[in-house]
Amino acid sequence: MKLLVVEDEALLRHHLYSRLSESGHVVEAVGNAQEALYQAEQYNHDLAVIDLGLPGMSGLDLIRQLRSQGKGFPILILTARGNWQDKVEGLAAGADDYVVKPFQFEELEARLNALLRRSSGFIQSTIEAGPLVLDLNRKQATLDERPLPLTAYEYRILEYLMRHHQQVVAKERLMEQLYADDEERDPNVIEVLVGRLRRKLEGECGFKPIDTVRGLGYLFTERCR
Amino acid sequence: MIRSLRVRLMLAAALLALLFMLGLLPALQKAFSLALQESIEQRLASDVTTLISAARIERGELQMPAQLPDERFNLPYTGLLGYIFDRQGNLVWRSRATAGENINYQPRYDGRGNEFARIRQDNGEAFFVYDVEVKLLGGKSAAFSIVALQPVREYQHTLDGLREKLYLGFGAALVALLVLLWAGLTWGLRSLRRMSLELDEVEAGARDGLSREHPRELLRLTGSLNRLLYSEREQRQRYRDSLDDLAHSLKTPLAVLQGVSESMGQGSEEREQARVLQAQIERMSQQIDYQLQRASLRKSGLVRHQVLLRPLLDSLCSTLGKVYRDKQVTVIVDVPAQARVPMEQGALLEMLGNLLENAYRLCLASVRISWVDDPGQTLLCIEDDGPGVPVGQRERILKRGERLDRQHPGQGIGLAVVKDIIDSYDARLTLDDSPLGGAALRIAFTHD
Numbered sequence: 017m018k019l020l021v022v023e024d025e026a027l028l029r030h031h032l033y034s035r036l037s038e039s040g041h042v043v044e045a046v047g048n049a050q051e052a053l054y055q056a057e058q059y060n061h062d063l064a065v066i067d068l069g070l071p072g073m074s075g076l077d078l079i080r081q082l083r084s085q086g087k088g089f090p091i092l093i094l095t096a097r098g099n100w101q102d103k104v105e106g107l108a109a110g111a112d113d114y115v116v117k118p119f120q121f122e123e124l125e126a127r128l129n130a131l132l133r134r135s136s137g138f139i140q141s142t143i144e145a146g147p148l149v150l151d152l153n154r155k156q157a158t159l160d161e162r163p164l165p166l167t168a169y170e171y172r173i174l175e176y177l178m179r180h181h182q183q184v185v186a187k188e189r190l191m192e193q194l195y196a197d198d199e200e201r202d203p204n205v206i207e208v209l210v211g212r213l214r215r216k217l218e219g220e221c222g223f224k225p226i227d228t229v230r231g232l233g234y235l236f237t238e239r240c241r
Numbered sequence: 242m243i244r245s246l247r248v249r250l251m252l253a254a255a256l257l258a259l260l261f262m263l264g265l266l267p268a269l270q271k272a273f274s275l276a277l278q279e280s281i282e283q284r285l286a287s288d289v290t291t292l293i294s295a296a297r298i299e300r301g302e303l304q305m306p307a308q309l310p311d312e313r314f315n316l317p318y319t320g321l322l323g324y325i326f327d328r329q330g331n332l333v334w335r336s337r338a339t340a341g342e343n344i345n346y347q348p349r350y351d352g353r354g355n356e357f358a359r360i361r362q363d364n365g366e367a368f369f370v371y372d373v374e375v376k377l378l379g380g381k382s383a384a385f386s387i388v389a390l391q392p393v394r395e396y397q398h399t400l401d402g403l404r405e406k407l408y409l410g411f412g413a414a415l416v417a418l419l420v421l422l423w424a425g426l427t428w429g430l431r432s433l434r435r436m437s438l439e440l441d442e443v444e445a446g447a448r449d450g451l452s453r454e455h456p457r458e459l460l461r462l463t464g465s466l467n468r469l470l471y472s473e474r475e476q477r478q479r480y481r482d483s484l485d486d487l488a489h490s491l492k493t494p495l496a497v498l499q500g501v502s503e504s505m506g507q508g509s510e511e512r513e514q515a516r517v518l519q520a521q522i523e524r525m526s527q528q529i530d531y532q533l534q535r536a537s538l539r540k541s542g543l544v545r546h547q548v549l550l551r552p553l554l555d556s557l558c559s560t561l562g563k564v565y566r567d568k569q570v571t572v573i574v575d576v577p578a579q580a581r582v583p584m585e586q587g588a589l590l591e592m593l594g595n596l597l598e599n600a601y602r603l604c605l606a607s608v609r610i611s612w613v614d615d616p617g618q619t620l621l622c623i624e625d626d627g628p629g630v631p632v633g634q635r636e637r638i639l640k641r642g643e644r645l646d647r648q649h650p651g652q653g654i655g656l657a658v659v660k661d662i663i664d665s666y667d668a669r670l671t672l673d674d675s676p677l678g679g680a681a682l683r684i685a686f687t688h689d
Contacts, residue, residue: 027500028496096493103560118496
């Protein structure tokens with residue numbers, strides 16, 4: 017998933033960046049609201065983690081502005097004060113959940129995953145599509161109850177397509193899932209990865225859930241729940 | 242002790258007026274009685290002169306005409322009596338009006354001339370007496386005491402009438418004075434009353450400070466009060482801001498430390514140290530939370546708050562509904578729209594936030610918030626259908642930093658802060674079983 021982290025304290029920002037990247041997310045970590053707004057305008061994020069105590073434009077104003085720009089991704093706020101005034105204002109401004117500093121990374125991750133699941137309409141921590149089951153917490157897939165070995169990139173593409181099942185997903189969106197914006201991009205990589213993924217899913221049972229919509233992108237045809 | 246300024250002033254004024262009148266009344270009576278006696282003396286003197294001018298000496302004997310020029314001497318019961326005594330004190334003539342009167346009077350022919358006196362008869366009746374010694378009558382040598390008497394009765398009657406009128410007049414004056422004084426005091430004290438109304442509004446939070454529309458004498462006081470109010474408000478705000486800064490500047494580094502310790506803990510050798518570090522970070526964080534919240538949620542000394550409960554409950558429920566969306570909690574809010582809680586908004590929000598989050602976290606599916614307005618107290622009750630709290634642990638759970646559910650991290654100091662806030666507002670927190678099946682937290686606000 018592509019995440020936006022807005023935290024002014026460099027060490028904490030770095031910590032969040034590295035831990036979230038380790039968990040298989042593509043993370044953009046910025047230190048102030050202006051950069052965050054720029055990032056949100058340029059890319060499609062799946063979730064934002066926003067510290068309320070930002071220098072300059074506050075976290076609250078950033079959330080309001082993001083929402084007024086029609087950004088619908090879930091927002092998790094980090095608050096140092098941990099008082100209810102902040103929490104109520106933050107959620108009223110458009111955030112979806114809060115984590116009080118200092119936090120254990122596991123707690124942050126659990127909240128974050130719950131928000132991601134919820135935003136794509138899945139309340140359970142697994143997504144099922146016919147014989148294919150995706151465990152969102154363990155980041156593993158099983159096909160016909162047998163583990164399906166996937167690389168991290170393949171898993172990311174599969175998860176994204178399944179979360180947006182029965183919708184056409186542009187190649188650029190998938191690119192954003194794989195790379196941070198400052199990395200080199202090669203559109204052919206997506207085609208190669210999707211091709212490998214199709215072969216693994218087809219395997220022995222002939223499961224073909226991914227269609228190509230020419231000129232537009234890919235479509236996960238199977239109904240997910 | 243009399244607490245009302247107006248009653249004190251009224252009592253003092255009434256007492257003063259009463260003392261003044263009590264002093265004035267005898268003096269007035271005395272002056273009047275002296276004037277009356279003087280006029281009686283003058284009249285009796287002129288009556289005696291009438292007798293003297295009517296008296297003649299013929300052949301050494303006193304001769305009086307049968308009819309005297311003053312009719313009062315001639316008719317009975319006129320109250321004017323005339324007597325003439327010789328030098329030895331023998332009665333030689335008496336006026337007709339003396340018929341039926343038996344006056345026991347012995348003139349003292351002692352050469353001192355005129356005498357005005359008051360005599361009392363055996364039967365209790367008193368008379369004014371005017372006694373004149375004459376040595377010459379109509380150019381002839383003679384020695385008589387010529388006496389005119391008048392009963393004191395009339396004088397006493399006039400004097401009593403006067404006293405009665407004085408009492409009535411003074412009484413009426415006192416009543417009128419007190420009524421006027423009451424009106425004057427009401428007018429004068431109205432500005433104090435207005436000030437107290439404005440203070441009520443300040444306490445209720447409807448107004449920031451006192452207005453400038455007060456009498457000059459009070460402006461000094463209202464000015465000082467306003468400065469005090471503003472400085473308290475400003476200080477609270479500054480205090481709160483610095484506490485916020487402090488929270489931010491302490492807890493962000495703690496978050497960094499937490500991150501570092503987690504990274505450390507990934508290697509197996511440092512796992513034990515990382516665990517110790519994390520426990521200490523958790524402890525520091527809880528202490529910071531607890532102490533900062535305690536410090537910022539003190540009750541204000543000047544302003545008496547009355548906060549509408551419903552809007553706060555609604556925004557908290559919408560916040561928590563969002564956070565616990567997956568749980569689909571049913572919330573029953575049984576609180577009248579006009580219910581007010583005597584707490585500062587921030588403190589109330591903190592208290593309710595912590596209590597409601599506990600309820601949302603621990604409930605299975607439903608939470609109930611109810612409000613009971615009893616004559617002596619108001620009861621706010623938050624219930625859930627969760628596991629509840631075992632009887633033996635109820636006391637302990639309210640203690641500082643104590644928590645029973647170790648499996649839900651992050652909110653360890655919630656109830657301790659709630660307890661502190663409730664204590665600082667002289668309310669009472671009790672923990673009970675709910676008919677819903679879980680815990681029932683009741684906060685009782687005693688009415689003033």
